Amino acid sequence: MKHPDDSGIAHGGPARPEATIPALPPAVCFAGLELPAGVLRTLSRLGVREPFPIQAATLPDALKGRDVLGRGRTGSGKTLAFGLPLLTRTAGRRAEPKQPFALILVPTRELAQQVTEALAPYAEALQLRMATVVGGMSIGRQVAALRQGAEVVVATPGRLHDLIERNACRLGRVRITVMDEADQMCDLGFLPQVVDVLDQVHPDGQRMLFSATLDREVDQLVRRYLHDPVVHSVDPSAGTVTTMEHHVLVVHGPDRYAVITEIAARDGRVLLFLDTKHSVDQLTRHLRASGVHAGALHSGKSQPQRTRTLAQFKNGEITALVATNVAARGLHVEGLDLVVNVDPPTDPKDYVHRAGRTARAGESGSVVTLVPxxxxxxxxxxxxxxxxxxxxxxxxxxxxxxSRITGAKAPSGTPLDGGPAVPRPKNSNAPFRGLGTSKDPSRGAGGKSRKAGEARKLAEARKAALVRRNG
Incomplete structure (x- = not known):
């Protein structure tokens, strides 16, 4: 097995084009960089004292206008690594309607909103206008924001493509382009739209490509659009994060949902990943019926629903967020110390990104994977x-x-949305009956199967109906 620090395509290692100009030395502090006074004051006000490794490595080159190919573990501070140079190099300019100067491409709505929120204080300090362009939101409002003029646009490829088709956005004046989580954009099938966008921005502009994983899937973007890029790779693998613990919990099949429910009922927040929208909704209903403050997040939800659920999870109103991989990137929640793979991912990159929701910015956390x-x-x-x-x-x-590993405890059993409570087995080790079923007291470890129990109940109901009919 390759070591994570190798060139490492096996671990999503970056393509490494040969740069003709050596990288600048890493920054020691923000004050030593060519950052505007307003940005430095905002960093101080927000308590950002020292650059994270990915920021220290890339900021000197990015501020000079060089193309940058950067890899940093998710949660390592990539947003400021590309955001501060982009804003600094755009400051002092005023965009015409529909014609931004800088563009940040991201794969998901959640990441777009998070990037916008993270950069907004610095943009305000520099009197720069930002517009967020994502699907699931009013396209009319986004058209209006672009018409009013925005120096910086944060966009998902699909919605940006729609706006370009409507002649609501023109990219010819874009001099700085960032692709964040570029590998996921390729994985999601956005590559043709990304290529179309990069063909329209100013050909001599600066391009920065950042991700937690950079592999052959983005090689064509690197080779075609980045000119003499400087390459920086920081925190290359979730396995190297010393503040993150990884556990595989081997679970007896019938006991699986009981284990999940007790983990979700812990004190403190937990993020649970499942593979499908249906299973997310099903588990969320079960948890809420068990008294757990759970919320569902997946692509089938409207954007206002997704935004509200995330806000409730961040403020603690929801303690268990049940999600598909839509939450695997870009989601930052302060103090989130447990991620649970209810459905184990099949792709190592998915594991890395799911795990990256905890142990962020030097904090500690655990990743638990449930496995039959x-x-x-x-x-x-x-x-x-x-x-x-x-x-x-x-x-x-x-x-x-x-309980020692996850903080699991018995749920209250009091439904949050009305309806009957979910019964708990008297014996805590008894198999869980699954969603929408109740415990059959006649069935123990060696009792009848679930189907046999249901057949017996049906036969009893028919017999009772026959007795009533015959008087």
Whole structure:
């Protein structure tokens, strides 16, 4: 297995074009950089004292206008690494309607909003106008914002393409272009739209490409659009983060939802990942019926719903966020110390990005992956591909070891949305019946199957109906 620090295509290592000009020395502090006084005051006011490694490495080159190819673990501070140079080099200019000077491309709505929120104080200090262009929101309002004039546009490729087609945005004056999480944009099928956008921006402009993983999937973007880029790779693998613990919990199949419910009922927030929108909604309903303050996040939700759910999770109104991979990138929640893979990812990159929601900016956290005994081999291969050596533990619901690792505890059982409470087994180690079912007290570890129990209940109901009909 390759070491994460190798050129490392196996771990999503960056393509490494040969640069003819050596990289500048890393920055020691923000004050030593060519940053405007307003930016320095804003950094101080927001408590940003020293640059993170990815910022220290890339800021000197980016401020000089060089193309940058940067990789930093998610949560490592990439937004300011590209945002501060972009804003600084755009300051003092006033955009015409529909014609921005700088563009930040991101793969998801959530990341677009987060980037905008992170850069807004610095843009305000420099009197720069920002516009966020994403799907799921009013296109009319976005057209109006561009018509009024915006120096900086943060956009998802699909919605930006729509606005260009409507002649609501023209990119010929864009001199600085950032592609954040470029590998995910390629994975999501945005590559043709990204190429179309990059063909329209000013050909002599600055391009910066940032991601937690950079592999062959973005090579064509690097080779075609980045000119003599300086390459910086910082925190290359989730497996190298010393403040992050990785656990594989081997769970007995029928006990799976009981384990999940107890983890979700812990004190403190938890982010739970599942593969499908249906399973996210199903688990969320179950958790809320069990008394857990849970919310669902996936692409089937409207943007206002997604925004509201994220806000509730960040302020603690929701303690368990149940999500698909839409939450695997760009989501930053202060103090989130537990991520749970209810459905283990099959791609090592997905594991890296899910794990990156915790242990951010030097904080500590744990990543727990629930695995049925029969899937251990596949999960082990995936985690080896991510450079992870997890601690493997067999657990059952109600056991102290589960609580020690995750903080799991019994839920209140009081439904949050009305309806009957979800019954809890008297024996904490008894198998969980699954969603929408109740415990059959006649069935123990060696009892009848679930289908047999349901058949017996149906037969009893028919018999009772026959007795009533015959008087």
């Amino acid at each position: 005994a029969g899937q251990r081999r596949e999960t082990s291969r995936m985690m080896a591909g991510a450079g992870i050596e997890p601690t493997v533990t067999k657990v059952r619901s109600g056991e102290a070891e589960l």
